[in-house]
Every structure is written in structure tokens, then in C-alpha cells.
Amino acid sequence: MAQYARGSAVAVIRLRNPPVNALSRAVLQALEDGLKKADADPSVKAVMICGENGKFSAGADIRGFSAPKRLGGALGPVVSLIESSEKPVVAAIEGVALGGGLEVALGCHYRIAHVKARMGLPEVTLGLLPGAEGTQRLPRLIGVPAALDMITTGKHIPATEALKLGLVDEIVEENTIEAAIRLANKVIGQPLGPRRLSLKPVPKVPNMEAFLDEALAKVKRQARGCLAPELCFQAVRAATQSPFADGVRRERELFQVLLSSGQAQALQYAFFAERAVRRWATPGGASWSSAAPQPVRRAAVIGLGTMGRGIVTSLVKANIPLVALEQDLENLNKGRKAVMFLLEREAMKMEGGAQVLDFHNPARLQFTVDFDLLRDVDLVIEAVFENMALKKEIFHKLSKICKPGALLCTNTSALNIDEIASATNRPQQVIGTHFFSPAHVMRLLEIIYGRHTSPTAIATAMQLATALKKVGVVVGNCFGFVGNRMMFPYVQQAVFLLEEGSRPDAVDQALEDFGFKIGPFRMSDLAGLDVGWRSRKDQGLTGPSLPAGTPARQRRGQRYSPLPDLLCEHGRFGQKTGKGWYLYEKAGGRTATPDPWLLNFLSQYRDTHGIQTRFIDQEEILERCLFSLINEGFAILAEGIASGPEHLDVIYINGYGWPKHRGGPMFYASTVGLPRVLAKLQKYSEAHPDVPGLQPSAFLKKLAAVGNPPLKEWMSYLSQQSSKL
Numbered sequence: 217m218a219q220y221a222r223g224s225a226v227a228v229i230r231l232r233n234p235p236v237n238a239l240s241r242a243v244l245q246a247l248e249d250g251l252k253k254a255d256a257d258p259s260v261k262a263v264m265i266c267g268e269n270g271k272f273s274a275g276a277d278i279r280g281f282s283a284p285k286r287l288g289g290a291l292g293p294v295v296s297l298i299e300s301s302e303k304p305v306v307a308a309i310e311g312v313a314l315g316g317g318l319e320v321a322l323g324c325h326y327r328i329a330h331v332k333a334r335m336g337l338p339e340v341t342l343g344l345l346p347g348a349e350g351t352q353r354l355p356r357l358i359g360v361p362a363a364l365d366m367i368t369t370g371k372h373i374p375a376t377e378a379l380k381l382g383l384v385d386e387i388v389e390e391n392t393i394e395a396a397i398r399l400a401n402k403v404i405g406q407p408l409g410p411r412r413l414s415l416k417p418v419p420k421v422p423n424m425e426a427f428l429d430e431a432l433a434k435v436k437r438q439a440r441g442c443l444a445p446e447l448c449f450q451a452v453r454a455a456t457q458s459p460f461a462d463g464v465r466r467e468r469e470l471f472q473v474l475l476s477s478g479q480a481q482a483l484q485y486a487f488f489a490e491r492a493v494r495r496w497a498t499p500g501g502a503s504w505s506s507a508a509p510q511p512v513r514r515a516a517v518i519g520l521g522t523m524g525r526g527i528v529t530s531l532v533k534a535n536i537p538l539v540a541l542e543q544d545l546e547n548l549n550k551g552r553k554a555v556m557f558l559l560e561r562e563a564m565k566m567e568g569g570a571q572v573l574d575f576h577n578p579a580r581l582q583f584t585v586d587f588d589l590l591r592d593v594d595l596v597i598e599a600v601f602e603n604m605a606l607k608k609e610i611f612h613k614l615s616k617i618c619k620p621g622a623l624l625c626t627n628t629s630a631l632n633i634d635e636i637a638s639a640t641n642r643p644q645q646v647i648g649t650h651f652f653s654p655a656h657v658m659r660l661l662e663i664i665y666g667r668h669t670s671p672t673a674i675a676t677a678m679q680l681a682t683a684l685k686k687v688g689v690v691v692g693n694c695f696g697f698v699g700n701r702m703m704f705p706y707v708q709q710a711v712f713l714l715e716e717g718s719r720p721d722a723v724d725q726a727l728e729d730f731g732f733k734i735g736p737f738r739m740s741d742l743a744g745l746d747v748g749w750r751s752r753k754d755q756g757l758t759g760p761s762l763p764a765g766t767p768a769r770q771r772r773g774q775r776y777s778p779l780p781d782l783l784c785e786h787g788r789f790g791q792k793t794g795k796g797w798y799l800y801e802k803a804g805g806r807t808a809t810p811d812p813w814l815l816n817f818l819s820q821y822r823d824t825h826g827i828q829t830r831f832i833d834q835e836e837i838l839e840r841c842l843f844s845l846i847n848e849g850f851a852i853l854a855e856g857i858a859s860g861p862e863h864l865d866v867i868y869i870n871g872y873g874w875p876k877h878r879g880g881p882m883f884y885a886s887t888v889g890l891p892r893v894l895a896k897l898q899k900y901s902e903a904h905p906d907v908p909g910l911q912p913s914a915f916l917k918k919l920a921a922v923g924n925p926p927l928k929e930w931m932s933y934l935s936q937q938s939s940k941l
């Protein structure tokens with residue numbers, strides 16, 4: 217709704233639709249009614265539009281896009297109605313003015329913002345473009361370069377920047393509403409023509425065409441298959457080429473293309489999925505609604521290797537005082553230097569810099585080799601390397617030293633949380649916090665509860681994720697948890713494809729064309745092949761503990777590829793050694809080129825094992841890699857390791873480079889259709905009966921059999937009928 221009130225000469229229209237004053241049909245109708253009322257009332261000389269509860273508006277009601285024509289049809293004309301008013305209209309922007317909310321403000325003749333307000337046109341992040349004339353008004357107001365940047369990236373800008381760009385006329389530190397009413401009174405009677413953005417020309421840029429060509433190339437490079445950025449660009453370009461009305465027509469056409477592209481649906485699903493995972497629950501009945509977090513006033517990080525350094529940086533950025541601990545002075549000094557380097561770099565990106573982060577202050581960041589300094593911390597994150605014995609030794613020590621209530625977190629990507637917890641006297645306070653590298657950059661935090669982990673511990677870890685500006689996803693304990701467990705069959709298929717005749721660059725290209733930021737072989741070279749090698753040796757899959765006589769390409773009765781082990785035996789660990797699946801310009805180099813040595817090695821390997829080389833097309837690469845990953849996802853859901861497909865999708869989008877415009881693996885499966893996914897898996901598992909990852913999971917079969925229900929209904933089939941799976 218929007219509430220209409222008349223003060224003296226200024227009528228106030230207050231957008232009201234908690235929590236973010238999204239522009240539903242009802243809100244738009246009330247806004248339109250309010251404008252008409254003000255127009256008809258001769259005692260009203262000006263209008264002020266604001267939002268309830270300190271928020272202007274977060275834009276169109278995203279949930280209303282299922283009835284897009286009705287909502288879309290309504291917003292543009294309302295913005296025009298505002299602009300054409302014969303009485304000055306002032307927008308009082310508090311909190312956020314985003315998307316359609318900012319478009320409403322752009323229709324107003326004046327904009328005044330609170331200094332803490334944020335503005336943006338984030339439609340592109342939802343697979344759309346600003347479809348209420350925003351792509352035509354914004355370039356007229358702030359110029360093409362700044363408008364293109366805002367519209368094609370969707371970034372939110374602070375009020376201070378908005379003022380510099382000329383997006384708002386004034387910013388205030390006190391009462392925005394009173395300031396807006398004062399401004400409205402002041403401008404009564406002044407000519408409105410110059411304030412109507414639709415009447416303004418688009419400011420000229422020297423050599424506009426060359427500028428636009430360059431901007432388009434940049435947009436395409438960054439979009440990686442996502443349509444919206446390019447169509448946003450086209451809408452802005454229309455503003456530079458056509459009169460306002462024609463530009464608006466073009467904007468509407470492009471909006472319709474996006475609306476029916478499927479990508480918009482995927483991105484909107486991803487938006488809500490990210491919010492849905494905050495409402496965590498465990499099969500034991502613990503949940504976000506009843507568990508309260510405990511405060512974290514001081515934390516500790518153990519281990520200053522790559523992960524520990526990123527975690528320390530992340531905690532400092534979140535303003536959490538901490539102790540950083542290493543085993544000896546040599547490693548401590550190395551770690552301290554690396555952390556300081558990261559923090560200096562982060563500080564340079566921030567307004568206020570090093571002073572804001574305050575990392576030179578030992579009360580906020582203390583480096584030590586003394587475990588005793590961990591006595592009074594509220595939370596410890598252990599980030600030493602993946603070795604169960606070492607982790608258990610540390611947790612045993614922690615349970616003796618740390619105060620009784622301290623939360624003990626382990627940063628592990630696969631190890632058993634219960635076994636680590638068994639080394640302590642407080643398993644209820646032990647939890648897995650799987651950070652992704654680089655830990656101060658990557659948004660995902662996989663939070664793993666063990667058999668004894670308390671609801672308070674989960675709530676505290678989730679609260680930590682929020683403080684670190686990360687997306688926390690709560691999952692159960694199994695080898696590899698959710699993310700890596702789904703990754704194993706994907707990577708396994710990629711390697712099997714090499715055995716059968718493909719090449720690393722062909723597999724990577726297929727998956728990068730699908731939208732992954734980086735294919736599995738480039739990723740493996742980046743992460744280091746030795747990491748997996750060590751883990752496989754620990755599991756007895758390779759190395760000295762492998763029983764004599766074990767067939768080269770079989771382990772425990774299943775197909776196994778020794779290719780990654782063989783590469784490691786040749787000292788090919790990836791980027792760090794200058795060679796892995798690819799060749800690099802030097803050790804530590806980043807430019808991957810196909811390596812003739814590797815191709816020759818693969819060919820000899822196939823000869824040795826009597827494998828007939830065949831051509832493998834892109835379709836097979838995608839289906840085998842993606843469907844095996846998805847198949848594991850269904851097994852994870854059936855086991856109750858994650859409480860819904862949204863969890864898996866949020867993990868993949870934020871931790872594994874899954875293209876967001878495809879909505880995550882489980883959403884993608886729902887768009888392909890479960891019967892098709894099942895049929896393909898059946899075909900491939902018949903061809904490769906010794907690969908369990910290709911054998912369709914019982915839950916997938918069930919869902920296909922009951923008629924491919926929509927994703928949001930999947931879990932209900934599990935709870936009702938799991939006994940029959």
C-alpha cells in the first residue's frame with residue numbers, strides 16, 4: 217500500500233509494504249491514486265514520496281514476476297505520471313532505493329537522500345533490465361558511462377557517490393523527510409521542464425561509438441553466457457540513439473526478451489534460495505527459529521597457511537578482535553607477513569583504509585605461538601592442513617585450554633567432524649566451518665554439524681557467516697560434506713573422459729562454455745594436484761599402502777583412474793610446479809597452454825591399458841560431468857545431509873563457480889526435466905557399469921516416476937515416501 221497524507225501545502229505519499237516496501241500491484245495502485253488525489257486538490261502545491269520504516273523501496277516485488285505483464289505494465293506509466301505532474305514531486309530516499317524504487321525516484325523532479333542510503337538498478341542481477349524507463353532516464357541524468365556502469369553491473373552505490381554523480385540533489389545527515397518537505401516548499405512555483413528527465417538530452421561523450429564498442433566488449437567478457445548485461449547495454453545504447461519514447465519502446469521489447477529467457481527465473485530463484493538457506497534446520501529438530509547464537513567478542517585462528525591467512529583477514533574485516541596462532545616462530549613470521557600484505561591490500565580498497573581496519577593494534581590482532589592466549593576467546597577456527605591426527609591433537613589441547621563456552625570450529629573440506637569432536641570434552645561445541653579459498657574473498661561458508669553439535673553452536677556459526685558477509689549453509693556430516701561430495705563424481709567423470717579420448721582443454725572448454733568460471737582441469741591445476749593425491753594416499757587408494765596386485769584402473773571393485781596420481785608422480789602438481797594438466801610459463805605461472813607432453817602421455821596410457829580412443833562431443837562431456845554431480849545431489853537430499861535443493865544450489869553458486877544464471881545444479885536439473893536427467897544417467901551407467909556415480913539415485917528415480925514435480929515440492933516426496941526409496 218501507499219499512504220496518502222496532506223500536511224500544509226505538501227502532500228505526502230508513503231510507500232508501505234514491509235519489510236522493504238516492494239512495489240506490488242497494490243502499492244503501485246495506491247501510489248497512482250495518491251498522485252491523482254494530490255493533483256486534484258488545489259490546496260496541494262507539491263508532493264513528497266517516501267517509504268515507511270526508513271526504506272524508500274527495494275523495487276518491484278520480485279515474487280510478482282510470475283504475473284509480469286500486469287506488474288510491468290503498471291510501473292512505467294506510474295513513473296511517467298509522477299514526472300508529468302504539474303506540482304513538484306520530491307523523493308525522500310532513506311535506506312534503499314533499488315530497481316523500480318529508484319525508477320520511481322527518477323520520475324520525481326527532485327531527489328534528496330539520507331547519507332546512509334544506497335541506490336542502484338540491480339535488475340541485471342535478477343536477469344532483467346530496469347524496465348520502467350530507468351535505462352532511458354538514468355543516462356540523461358548522470359551520463360552514459362556512469363549509467364552503463366550502474367545498469368550493467370547492478371551495483372548499489374552509497375548516497376555520497378550518488379551526490380557526486382548528480383543522481384541526487386542533496387544528502388542530509390538528519391531527518392530526510394523534514395528536509396524533503398522543506399525542499400518541496402522551496403521549489404513550489406519553479407518551472408518543472410528542466411527537472412523532467414525525459415525531456416533532457418543524453419549528455420554527449422567524445423567519440424560515443426568507440427566508447428560504446430569498448431563498453432560492449434567489456435560487458436560481453438564479464439557476462440559469460442548471461443544475457444541480461446548485454447541487453448541492459450542495448451537499452452542504454454538506445455537512449456544514445458533515439459528519442460525518449462523510442463528508447464522506452466526498445467527497453468520494453470528487451471525486457472520481454474529477458475523475462476521469457478529462463479535466465480531471469482533462474483536468477484530470481486537464486487535470490488530467494490540465498491535467503492531461504494538462512495532458515496536452517498536439522499533432521500533432529502534444531503532450527504534457526506529456536507536457536508540463539510552466542511556472542512563472539514574475541515576469536516582465534518590456528519594455522520596461518522593459505523586458508524588461515526584468508527580467515528584472519530576476513531575476521532579483521534568484520535571487526536572481530538582475534539589471536540592468530542602458529543606452531544613455531546618461523547611459520548608465525550611467514551604467516552604474519554602474508555596476513556599483513558592481504559590486510560594492506562584490503563585496506564586500500566576501503567574508505568578510511570588501515571585506520572578503519574586497525575590491524576596494527578595488538579588488542580585487535582595478536583600473533584602468537586602461545587596456546588595459552590586462547591584461554592578467553594569465544595570462538596576458535598582451526599585451519600591447519602587436512603590431517604586427522606593433527607586436528608585431533610589440536611582439538612584435544614583446545615578442550616583443555618579454552619573456556620567452557622568457547623565454540624571450536626574446524627576448517628576442513630572433507631574430514632569427519634564427529635571424529636574430530638571425539639578428541640574433546642565438549643563435542644556439542646565442535647562444528648565444521650568449511651571456508652573456500654581465498655577465504656577473505658569467497659562468499660560461501662559450509663557449516664557442518666556433527667552428531668553432538670548443539671543448536672547454539674550452529675546458530676553461532678551462522679551468525680559468524682553473516683558477520684563475515686558470507687553465505688552460511690548448514691549441512692550434515694559426511695565425507696566431502698555437500699560441495700566436495702558432489703564435486704567428486706564430476707571430477708571423476710572429467711578424468712574418465714580423458715582416458716576415453718578427450719583432452720583437458722576440450723573438457724574445460726565445454727564446461728566454461730556452459731558458464732563455469734573455470735573448468736575442472738584448470739581448477740585442479742590452480743588448487744594443486746598434490747592436495748587430492750595426499751588424500752587418496754590417506755585413503756589407501758594409491759601409494760605405498762596399496763596392496764600389491766591391485767588392478768591399475770580399479771579400486772574396491774569400481775573403476776578408478778590413476779591419471780592424477782601418475783601426474784603427481786611426474787612432479788606435475790599444477791600451477792605451482794609450472795605443469796599439471798596444462799603447461800605454464802613458469803612455476804607459479806597462470807597462463808595455461810595445452811601440453812604436447814601430456815597429450816603424448818595420454819595416448820601412451822590408452823595404449824598401455826588397451827583403451828580405444830574415441831571422439832567425445834560436448835554434449836557427452838556436459839551430461840556425464842553435470843548429471844553425475846546432480847545425481848550425487850539427489851543422494852545427499854535423500855540422506856538428509858541438506859534440508860533442501862536450495863542449499864545445494866547456493867553452495868554451488870557461491871563456492872564452486874556454477875553459473876548463477878543457470879540457478880544451481882538442482883535448479884538446472886529441474887529445467888532439463890528429471891526424466892531426461894534419469895534417462896541419460898541410465899544410458900551412461902549401462903555403458904559404464906563399474907561407475908557408481910552414474911547409477912541413478914533412488915530419489916531421482918522416485919521424482920521422475922511421480923511425474924517430475926516442481927523443485928519446491930521435491931522434499932515432500934522424501935518425507936512422505938522415503939521408506940519406499
Ligand SMILES: CCCCCC/C=C/CC(=O)SCCNC(=O)CCNC(=O)[C@H](O)C(C)(C)COP(=O)(O)OP(=O)(O)OC[C@H]1O[C@@H](n2cnc3c(N)ncnc32)[C@H](O)[C@@H]1OP(=O)(O)O
Pocket residue numbers: 235236238274275276277278279287288289291292312314315316317338339342344345346347348468471472488491492
Ligand atoms: C515491461 C516493463 C516492465 C517493468 C517492470 C519494472 C521492473 C522493475 C524491476 C525491479 O525493480 S526488480 C527488483 C529490483 N530490486 C532488487 O533487486 C532488490 C533486491 N533486494 C535486495 O537487494 C535486498 O533484499 C535489500 C533490499 C538490499 C535488503 O537486504 P537485507 O539483507 O536487509 O534483507 P533481505 O533479507 O535481503 O530482504 C528482506 C526480505 O525482503 C525480501 N525482498 C527484498 N527485496 C525484495 C523485492 N524487491 N521483492 C520482494 N521481496 C523482496 C527478501 O526476500 C527478504 O524476505 P525473505 O522472506 O527472507 O526472503
